[in-house]
Amino acid sequence: MKILLFGEYSGLANCLKDGFVALGHDVFLASDGNRYRDYPSDFRWDAHTNGKLGKFHSPFCAANIWLHKNLLKGYDVVYLMAPNYVSTHEWLNRPIYEYLLRNNNKVYLSGAGIMGILFDYWYESNTKYHSYMEGYFEDTPNPVVYHNDKLKAWENYLLQKVDGYIPIWYEYAEPFRSYKSCRNTIRIPINPHQFEYKPNLLKNGKVVFYHGVTRPCKGTRFIRPAFEKMQKKYAGKAEFICAEKLPYKEYMEVVDKTNVIVDDANSYSIAMNGLFSLLKGKLIMGGAEPLGNKELGIEGVNPVFNINPDVEQICSVIEEIMDRKDDIEELGQKGRKFVEEYHNYIDICKQYVDLFERDLNN
Numbered sequence: 001m002k003i004l005l006f007g008e009y010s011g012l013a014n015c016l017k018d019g020f021v022a023l024g025h026d027v028f029l030a031s032d033g034n035r036y037r038d039y040p041s042d043f044r045w046d047a048h049t050n051g052k053l054g055k056f057h058s059p060f061c062a063a064n065i066w067l068h069k070n071l072l073k074g075y076d077v078v079y080l081m082a083p084n085y086v087s088t089h090e091w092l093n094r095p096i097y098e099y100l101l102r103n104n105n106k107v108y109l110s111g112a113g114i115m116g117i118l119f120d121y122w123y124e125s126n127t128k129y130h131s132y133m134e135g136y137f138e139d140t141p142n143p144v145v146y147h148n149d150k151l152k153a154w155e156n157y158l159l160q161k162v163d164g165y166i167p168i169w170y171e172y173a174e175p176f177r178s179y180k181s182c183r184n185t186i187r188i189p190i191n192p193h194q195f196e197y198k199p200n201l202l203k204n205g206k207v208v209f210y211h212g213v214t215r216p217c218k219g220t221r222f223i224r225p226a227f228e229k230m231q232k233k234y235a236g237k238a239e240f241i242c243a244e245k246l247p248y249k250e251y252m253e254v255v256d257k258t259n260v261i262v263d264d265a266n267s268y269s270i271a272m273n274g275l276f277s278l279l280k281g282k283l284i285m286g287g288a289e290p291l292g293n294k295e296l297g298i299e300g301v302n303p304v305f306n307i308n309p310d311v312e313q314i315c316s317v318i319e320e321i322m323d324r325k326d327d328i329e330e331l332g333q334k335g336r337k338f339v340e341e342y343h344n345y346i347d348i349c350k351q352y353v354d355l356f357e358r359d360l361n362n
Helices: 010-024 056-065 089-100 114-123 127-140 143-147 148-163 169-174 220-232 250-256 272-279 290-296 311-323 325-342 346-361
Strands: 002-006 026-031 077-080 106-111 164-167 205-212 238-243 260-261 284-287
Touching: 002 010, 002 220, 010 346, 056 089, 077 089, 089 148, 106 148, 106 169, 106 346, 114 127, 114 148, 114 169, 164 169, 164 346, 169 290, 205 220, 205 250, 205 311, 220 238, 220 311, 250 272, 260 272, 272 284, 272 325, 284 311, 284 325, 311 325
Parallel strands: 002 026, 002 077, 077 106, 106 164, 205 238, 205 260, 260 284
Antiparallel strands: none
């Protein structure tokens, strides 16, 4: 098959590309590199501006995509990372996505990012993920974009036009169950050969905890005070690090020096960077809710330490890990094996290929 991956989130598109290529398919990845994370792409439509154009960034990207539109046609399958990946303005997205729909065979939409429909569903709920949506109000200069009726109308339109909407988590599946295009959730694919396992050993007897500060929706407002409290309790026995936005390579260098990664206090499931860290043998504190585990078919085997948007609950999990610090290396080995078994990129990408082939044959 000839496959176009349109957009990139946290390395997901690159992992999909690795899996599809390993299975013998011809893959082209077009994206903006996920901005400052700077992931590889076959076509970078942002020309590595990294958002420096301010309010002109999205129009510039849209124009550049349009100038290179011949790169984006003639595929058996197009996999879109989001309905509003190019811009939060419907008028900039529509002509590009309509072009992709007209000029390719099958088009699928990934359930892997925030959409207006999803935002409203969870923001109006009384659930853990409501806190994630609250974080977007802190992080977004103009949060009204997620309540934009034109944007949601565009999402509804696209969900009716695509051949399938494929969620990666419970969070991205639940709001869309009623749509005919909604398919079964498929776990995130990870290439285990990307990351070398190293024993998770303590340095100078200290357990090092790390939280990457990226967006308020990750729950930093709960994690940071928990770190401050635990730093006092475990002075000399543990180190707690919060670091602001880092490019992907620098982030992974910090991970190498860490024992425990504190990822996301608001989610039901673990994301790309958490899975990458598990491969390296690190312990992860993040989303591992029963509903999320059930959606992914990993009930009873998830090695992630579940945390909630609650300072005291996060502190209790840190205390649990400190009580088990002699088991950290063994727990790290189990985490690596978990990703190899449940998120192996070849096995996961086969599920995508089987879905695509069934639809193409029909």
